[in-house]
Amino acid sequence: MKLQVERDVLAEAVTWAVRGLSTRPPVPVLAGVLLEASEDSLTLSAFDYEVSAKVTVPAQVDEPGETLVMGRLLSEISRSLPAKPVSLAVDGAKLTVSCGSSRFALQQMPTADYPTLPISPEPSGSVQGDVFTQAVAQVAIAADRGDTLPILTGVRMEIEGDKLSLLATDRYRLALRELTWNPSTADASHVALIPARTLSDTARALGASGTVGIALGHAAGGEGLVGFEAGRRRSTSRLLDGEYPKVTAIFPTSVDTVAVLNTATLTEAVKRVALVAERNAAVRLRFSEGQVGIEAGQGDDAQASEAVECNLQGPELEIAFNPQFLLDGLGAIGTAYARMSFTQPSRPAVLSGQAEADGDADESYRYVLMPVRFAS
């Protein structure tokens, strides 16, 4: 293998490819980054069993070939090189990196031990990068982090025509985001369960600019994969398997009370009041005409209370929530006003966004929150 490539191009590509590599990989050979030089491009790939990353950059190739070298080392080297063209060449058991007057020789790692990389998928459709990044962030917060039910650690991605929905729940709250995307075929229909952690890492890494291509089903080379693509960067993530619980019944069918509040004010107030709520204790929200009283702490413990202005429609109501779960939801809606819909204090509440105090509700994102029982 022998090629020349621009320093910035190489540094950016290597850094992106090895970003997911752990310092303690499950098998040593996975610490490597695979370099493949073909006619006029250089492809870098890294894999940690869960996620694979692949990026192709233009290069002037004199001699095609492939080699495997320590990923982090190559990334550090390429970032510290002077801004001149870099030439890479395999020389015996070493890969020589030369740039200007600097020379590095890296020991090659055995490619025979390197696992087969998942096949880079052809996208089944695409979505705006910023929309996708936001949607993933909104939903991933509700995924389970524990290990009691592995299936709940995933985000369920469902595609029906030009509708794409993301859903996650950890049994105490549920987040659902619906958006429109551009499928490559009009009758696209897929369901995939993507580990929440890898999905949010990937969405972040692909960046909010441009469009993100998503590959599912057979388009992804196998049933067990989902592929993402943004520009020259491609990544795959493995999927979870199993039956996702039926969750549609959780959404309340009727609404009795609706409250519209300023998101920032409510968030601040809940944060303050929650300071006295011991580990799992709830904050109580008493909704009445024109305002909501927020309280926490009981009996001999420290207590706090605060009132926030709100626009209430329907009967008054008192309800209690886990403060962290409530704050997660408020942080995710991303609009100036929050709309909370209730039926009864013992039934789940629905949180959604609203751009203006007296505008219409934005139903594209819904965050369902289970209330906490409290002694009244």
Next chain:
Amino acid sequence: MSVWDDVIDQPTVVTTLDRAVRDQTAMTHGWLLTGPPGSGRSTAARAFAAALECPRDGCGECHECRTALDGSHADVEIVATSGLSIPVRQARELALLAQARPSVGAWRVIVIEDVDRLTERAADALLKALEEPVSRTVWVLCAPSLEDVIITIRSRSRHVRLRTPSPEAVAELLTRRNGIDPQLALDSARAAQSHVGLALRLARDDGARERRRETLRFAGGIHNLGDAMTAAATLASIAGDETSAASGERDGAERTRLLEQLGADPAARTQPPHIRSQVAALEKEQKTRATRFGRDVVDRALVDLLSLYRDALMVRSGAPVDLVNADLGDQVRDVAQTHTAEQLLLAMDAIGVARERIEAAVPPLLALESMAISLQVKGVRV
């Protein structure tokens, strides 16, 4: 060539597993491979994993086969512990992994080489994943015997029993794979009682053979208390030598391989920091292993000693069975003549007790001294 080549003398096992690979209806999600140490449980498990991932059902040559056998395949997880137990944290991670679909191959294969080392809570953490498997996950569990595995795991998996391979088959493997001289291979295979790893060590290392012979010299050679004490001390020191020789060889090989995989130059005098940290982690693991290994070596020495008494008993009773120590025929006959059948059995009992004591964490030297005293020959010639 096929992945099953190294699974020696297990025709029924190979047939069962090979059929499961080729025939969807013969496949199941949980397998439990049992067999005595050295019978090739983990070899069989790895071969099975490779065959499942291989597009040609186990050719043994393709990239999928090679990486699966090696343990670096993306969809094959091999859990091998050198510690005393597999903690619950690790079991939970496995349960989580079991939920993931295979990303490259057809199956996600999880091989646990020592299911008997699962702690009770760790085993419980696996039950759900074993009982309600997702469609493409296969568990391959290995244990010395069915009784070592808790009933709730046993009932959730299909049992495949491996037998002790014949010394001839082991010798054939050593000759084919490692190029050992056939006669030496056969002697070593017999002496190792068909334990493949051990046989290879005996065949390769003159020192190991010499140490074994030295151990066996004590059979029938202890006449008074002084002899007994010397014998125990010598046995302990022989075991010590064997431990450092065997683990030194393995540790060195592991280190070289790690450096190679990390892309570091094994010949370099100092390694870069990130490589040093991995090497340090390996050395720490090797150290914890050494304690357990030392105990195993003493146990193996006792098994060797036991085999000689067993041979003597066979000779004495005139049973027409193969001797383990066929190459030491004279000594076997000598021991057979100087001991009555009852004495031989008592000696074997004494060795058995010593093994149990060492297993129960009695300091090896104490257990060996107590055993050597029981092995004294009272100068009776019958």
